[in-house]
Amino acid sequence: MGKEETLKAKLVQSVINYVRASHEAAIDKAYEYFWDEKDPEEFLKGTALALGFINFEDWLVFDYKANEAKEIFLDIYAACNKELKDDELALLNKIRCSLISLYEVASVSRDKKITLKDLLLGGEFVLREKAMTRGLKKGDIFATRLLTLDGKSVMSGCVYPYKAGDKQLVLGYIERMFKRYKKNENPEGSMEIFLKDYGDTFNMVWMNIILNQTET
Numbered sequence: 781m782g783k784e785e786t787l788k789a790k791l792v793q794s795v796i797n798y799v800r801a802s803h804e805a806a807i808d809k810a811y812e813y814f815w816d817e818k819d820p821e822e823f824l825k826g827t828a829l830a831l832g833f834i835n836f837e838d839w840l841v842f843d844y845k846a847n848e849a850k851e852i853f854l855d856i857y858a859a860c861n862k863e864l865k866d867d868e869l870a871l872l873n874k875i876r877c878s879l880i881s882l883y884e885v886a887s888v889s890r891d892k893k894i895t896l897k898d899l900l901l902g903g904e905f906v907l908r909e910k911a912m913t914r915g916l917k918k919g920d921i922f923a924t925r926l927l928t929l930d931g932k933s934v935m936s937g938c939v940y941p942y943k944a945g946d947k948q949l950v951l952g953y954i955e956r957m958f959k960r961y962k963k964n965e966n967p968e969g970s971m972e973i974f975l976k977d978y979g980d981t982f983n984m985v986w987m988n989i990i991l992n993q994t995e996t
Contacts, residue, residue, distance in 0.1 A: 783930060795854060802860075803846065806844075810846075816984065823991055824990070831941075834938060838936055838937055838938035841854060842979065855876060878925050878926070879972065880923050880975060881926070881975060883896040884896065884897045884949070885916050885919060888918055894908075896926075898949075906933060907933055907934070907935070908932065921946075921950065923938075923982035924940070942989070949987075954985065960993050961974050965977075
C-alpha cells in the first residue's frame with residue numbers, strides 16, 4: 781500500500797476505536813437503522829456476514845449522521861483530537877465527502893487491471909488492487925466506496941455484491957428510493973447528494989434481495 785492508503789487505514793481504525801469507546805449508544809442506534817431492525821445473523825452466513833460487519837463500520841465512519849447537526853464520525857473524531865498531524869487532517873478532509881456508488885466491471889485486462897463504470901454518477905475508474913478485485917469478470921456489478929489515494933482509485937473496504945442478472949432490479953430499487961427522497965425530503969437533491977445522505981441504500985437493496993431469495 782502507498783503512504784496515503786496506509787495512513788487512511790490507520791485513521792479509519794482510530795475512528796472506529798474512538799466511536800466504540802465514546803459513542804456506544806450511537807453504535808447500537810446506527811446498527812438497528814442499518815439493518816432495518818433485523819438480525820443479520822439470521823440471513824447472512826460466513827463470508828457474507830463478515831462482509832456485512834465491514835460494510836456497517838465503513839458506513840458508520842463515513843456516512844452516519846451522528847448528531848442533530850448531522851455530523852459524521854470522521855468530523856467528530858477530527859474535532860476531538862487536537863493532536864492530529866497536518867497530513868492526518870489533510871487526509872481526513874480529503875476522504876470525508878466520499879460516497880458509495882454502484883459499479884459495473886467494464887473490462888478486465890490480462891494483468892488483472894479492472895475498469896469500472898459508475899452506473900449512477902457516470903465516469904470510469906481503473907482499479908489495480910489484485911486482492912480486492914480477484915475473481916471479478918466483465919459484467920459483474922457491486923457497490924463500493926472509491927477513494928483517490930496515492931494518485932490512484934482504491935476501494936475503501938466496503939463491498940455490496942450483486943448478481944449481474946440483478947442489474948435492473950438493483951437500479952430499480954435505487955431509482956425508487958431516490959424519487960422518494962426528492963419527493964419527501966429534497967426536491968432539488970441530486971443523485972450524488974442522495975447517495976451521500978443515504979449511503980445505507982446499498983445495504984437495504986442487498987438485504988432485500990437476499991431476504992426475498994430466502995423466502996422464495
